[in-house]
Structures are given as C-alpha cells and as structure tokens.
Amino acid sequence: MLDFSHEERCYHCGACAQKCPTGAIQMEMGNDGFLYPEIDEEKCIHCGACDRVCPHLNWEQKMPQLEDRTCFAAASTINEQYKSASGGVFYSLARYFLQQGGYVAGCVWDDTLTARHIVTNRLDEVERMRGSKYVWSDTTEVFREISDLLKRGEKVLFTGTPCQVAAANNYFGKKENLLTCGIFCHGNTSPQMFALWKKDMEAKHGKIENVIFRYHGLDGNDNAVQITFQSGKKVRQEINENRYLRGFFENYFGSQTCNDGNCQYKGDNLPGDILIGDFWGYKGDDIGKLTSAVICGDKGQDILKQICLADSLKLEQSLKKDIEAENPYLFKGRKPNCKRKEFITIANERGYLAAYKKLGTMSWYKALIYALKLKRIIKR
Structure with a gap:
C-alpha cells in the first residue's frame, strides 16, 4: 500500500499510521529530517485504510472554486493582536470555539522547541498556537484524539497547512461539528534543520526558550525575529538577517512534496472551510495595523459573522485579485533548489550555520549592513 515515491509525494502527516488497524505503519525520520511511513509487511493486512486517508492519493477535495468563495480583509479586536502573525483571525476564531465549549487543534512549540500539533479546550494552550512557526508541525498523534472528540459530539476547530487540512478531511469525513482552517502555505521545512540551527545558536548564547518568527513589537510596527534565551x-533580527529564515526562503531544506508540480493543494483545490494568511498590500479601510486575508465558503462565512456579532473581529469584504496579487503560493509550489541535498548533508555533518555559510546567499556586506542596523537607519 501507499505505492508511490514517498520522498517526492508524502506530506508527512502521519494519518496513515494513525488509521492503520494493525499498527503496521511507523513514521520514521529520513535523512532530510521529515517523517516518512515505513510499512511492516508482516503486519499489513492490505485493508486499504492507509490509502483512503492519504492526502497524496486522495487529493481532489471537491472544494468550491476560489471564484465562488468569499474574500475578506480581517483583524481581531482582541487586545495583544501583535502576538499573532498577521491580523489575529485565528485567535478570535479559536476563542469563539472555546466559548462554545469546543476544542482547538493547532501548532505549538513543545518543551524541546519542537513544532507539534495539540488538541485543547484551554485558552492558555491556544495562546501557544499564536504566531508562525516556519517549520513542519508534527501531526502524527492528533488525528485519533480528534476523531474521539468528534464521535462524542464535541465541536473541533482544526487548523494547519492545506495538506494537513486535506489529511483531516480524509480521516474524519464530513462532520457538522468540525471546522477546518487552512493557512496560506509557502511550504513545509525540515524540523531537523531547525533543530541544527537552534543547536548552533545555543552554542553561542545558551538555551533558547522561545522563537517568534514574526515579532511585531508592542506597537505593531516591527517585523522581526525575536529569540528569547533562558538567561533572559x-x-x-530583521527577517532577512536571520539565517534560518533565509534558508527557508531559498528552499534549501523544504519538503520536496512542496515543490512546484508536486504539491496538489493549490488554487481551486485549497481545502478548508476558512483560509487565512497575510493581507500584503492591503489598501482598504483602516481596520488595523495588522491585517489578515480570509477566503471562505458558506460554512466558514457563517462562523465569522457570528464572531463579528460577538464584537471580537472586524471584517471588510475584499476582492480575490487583491489577495492573490501578493500571495503567489496560493497557486504554485516552491521552486526547487538544486543544492538542497548538499546543504542537508553539510548541515548534518558540520552544523546548520556551516551549511548556510557555504551555500547561502547572505554576502559579507549584507551581513554587515544588518549587523550594524544600517538598513533600519537608512529606512528611517
């Protein structure tokens, strides 16, 4: 079963392993740091359960065309919006589900600073889901838990990348008490490369407690990476100064499944009752410094309107073309980097920063400009 090239087509979601009735599938880490299914043929009974939930094999989600979905500019009215990556729509949505007695599934940093999906009905744990993690999130343990909640009639909000939402749709089927929220996705990145970058940073500065990849500052005017160490x-760093994010932008360690031509979840096949992302270039009425773009069908729109009535979200109808203009990855995958394998090999042998120093595009003069904060001074 799962008869296809895992390296180029697997979405690493682990739905197959969780659905297997005999435990024949284990998710094992590959050289690139992503998890891939390993099948024990002696345990496999060829029931086809793994094939039925696989996002690659069941990629046609039968979603309304983007033309038929409604688009909004949106911003949370809840204080501390700056803790979110853009307009804070997820946080307003998640709080609404908790207030309705429901549960929220989303990505957090765990105790080892590994990105991992959890399911919760606690606000303090939803707080941990806020902000972009810029690394593949481990979903290999949440589907069974969510399935049990749905069978009990509990309301669940599931949020993740489009391929994770597709896996959820395949795993649970259509459920009235399930709302799925997909994010505008630029591709999954290797947790192993993040761990190696973290290790290099800790060798210089001590143990890392938290990383905020989209730090906006208390006034919402910043756009930076903030790394907090155990020492306090x-x-x-500016976004383009951080070498981990530069490696992400240059696609040295992304999943090959996310490359253009491989990723099946683009355009009209974007799954999710609600899709959220940054509204780059927003030019509408002033609904806040930080603004989200939202694309949704009827089910998602009904929920958003209820949240607006609760006065925790502002919505302004928008044009699809305005959202599309600055979000090309809604329609295409990432351009492959021919040095990906070399980068991963060097990073595994000598560390992340050694790999980026050898292959990355950060020149010495750019590094000097960022280190001396000259770009910020010139801009000011």
Missing part, C-alpha cells in the same frame, strides 16, 4: 537575553 533577547536577540532581535
């Missing part, structure tokens, strides 16, 4: 020290 905080290092703040």
Whole structure:
C-alpha cells in the first residue's frame, strides 16, 4: 500500500499510521529530517485504510472554486493582536470555539522547541498556537484524539497547512461539528534543520526558550525575529538577517512534496472551510495595523459573522485579485533548489550555520549592513 515515491509525494502527516488497524505503519525520520511511513509487511493486512486517508492519493477535495468563495480583509479586536502573525483571525476564531465549549487543534512549540500539533479546550494552550512557526508541525498523534472528540459530539476547530487540512478531511469525513482552517502555505521545512540551527545558536548564547518568527513589537510596527534565551537575553533580527529564515526562503531544506508540480493543494483545490494568511498590500479601510486575508465558503462565512456579532473581529469584504496579487503560493509550489541535498548533508555533518555559510546567499556586506542596523537607519 501507499505505492508511490514517498520522498517526492508524502506530506508527512502521519494519518496513515494513525488509521492503520494493525499498527503496521511507523513514521520514521529520513535523512532530510521529515517523517516518512515505513510499512511492516508482516503486519499489513492490505485493508486499504492507509490509502483512503492519504492526502497524496486522495487529493481532489471537491472544494468550491476560489471564484465562488468569499474574500475578506480581517483583524481581531482582541487586545495583544501583535502576538499573532498577521491580523489575529485565528485567535478570535479559536476563542469563539472555546466559548462554545469546543476544542482547538493547532501548532505549538513543545518543551524541546519542537513544532507539534495539540488538541485543547484551554485558552492558555491556544495562546501557544499564536504566531508562525516556519517549520513542519508534527501531526502524527492528533488525528485519533480528534476523531474521539468528534464521535462524542464535541465541536473541533482544526487548523494547519492545506495538506494537513486535506489529511483531516480524509480521516474524519464530513462532520457538522468540525471546522477546518487552512493557512496560506509557502511550504513545509525540515524540523531537523531547525533543530541544527537552534543547536548552533545555543552554542553561542545558551538555551533558547522561545522563537517568534514574526515579532511585531508592542506597537505593531516591527517585523522581526525575536529569540528569547533562558538567561533572559533577547536577540532581535530583521527577517532577512536571520539565517534560518533565509534558508527557508531559498528552499534549501523544504519538503520536496512542496515543490512546484508536486504539491496538489493549490488554487481551486485549497481545502478548508476558512483560509487565512497575510493581507500584503492591503489598501482598504483602516481596520488595523495588522491585517489578515480570509477566503471562505458558506460554512466558514457563517462562523465569522457570528464572531463579528460577538464584537471580537472586524471584517471588510475584499476582492480575490487583491489577495492573490501578493500571495503567489496560493497557486504554485516552491521552486526547487538544486543544492538542497548538499546543504542537508553539510548541515548534518558540520552544523546548520556551516551549511548556510557555504551555500547561502547572505554576502559579507549584507551581513554587515544588518549587523550594524544600517538598513533600519537608512529606512528611517
């Protein structure tokens, strides 16, 4: 079963392993740091359960065309919006589900600073889901838990990348008490490369407690990476100064499934009752410094309107073309990097920063400009 190239087509969701009735499938880490299914043929009974939930094999989600979905600019009215990556729509949505007695499934940093999906009905744990993690999130343990909740009649909000939402749709089927929320996705990145970058940073500064990849500052005017260390020290870098994010942008360690031509979840096949992302270039009425773009069908729209009535979200109808203009990855995958394998090999042998120093595009003069904060001074 699962008869296809896992390296190029697997979405690493682990739905197959959780659905297997005999435990014949284990998710094992590959050289690139992603998890892939390994099948024990002696335990496999060829029931086809794994094939039925696989996002690659069941990629046609039968979603309304984007033309038929409604688009909004949106911003949370809840204080501390700056803790979110853009307009904070997820946080307003998640709080609404908790207030209705429901549960929320989303990505958090765990105790080892590994990105992992959890399911919760607690606000303090939803707080941990806020903000972009910029690394593949482990969903290999949540589907069974969510399935049990749905069978009990509990309301569940599931949020993740489009391929994770597709896996959820395949695993649970259509459920009235399930709302899925997909994010605008630029591709999954290797948790192993993040761990190696973290290790290099800790060798210089001590143990890392938290990383905020989209730090907006208390006034919402910043756009930086903030790294907090156990010592209390905080290092703040501009987005293009951070070598981990630069490696992400240059696609040195992304999943090959996310490359253009491989990813099946683009355009009209974007799954999710609600899709959320940054509204780059927003030019509508002033609904907040930080603004989200929202694309949704009827079910998602009904929920958003209820949240608006509760006065925790502002919505302004928008045009699809305005959202599309600055979000090309809604329609295409990432361009492959021919040095990906070399980068991963060097990073595994000598560390992340050694790999980026050898292959990355950060020149010495750019590094100097960022280190001296000259770009910020010139901009000011």
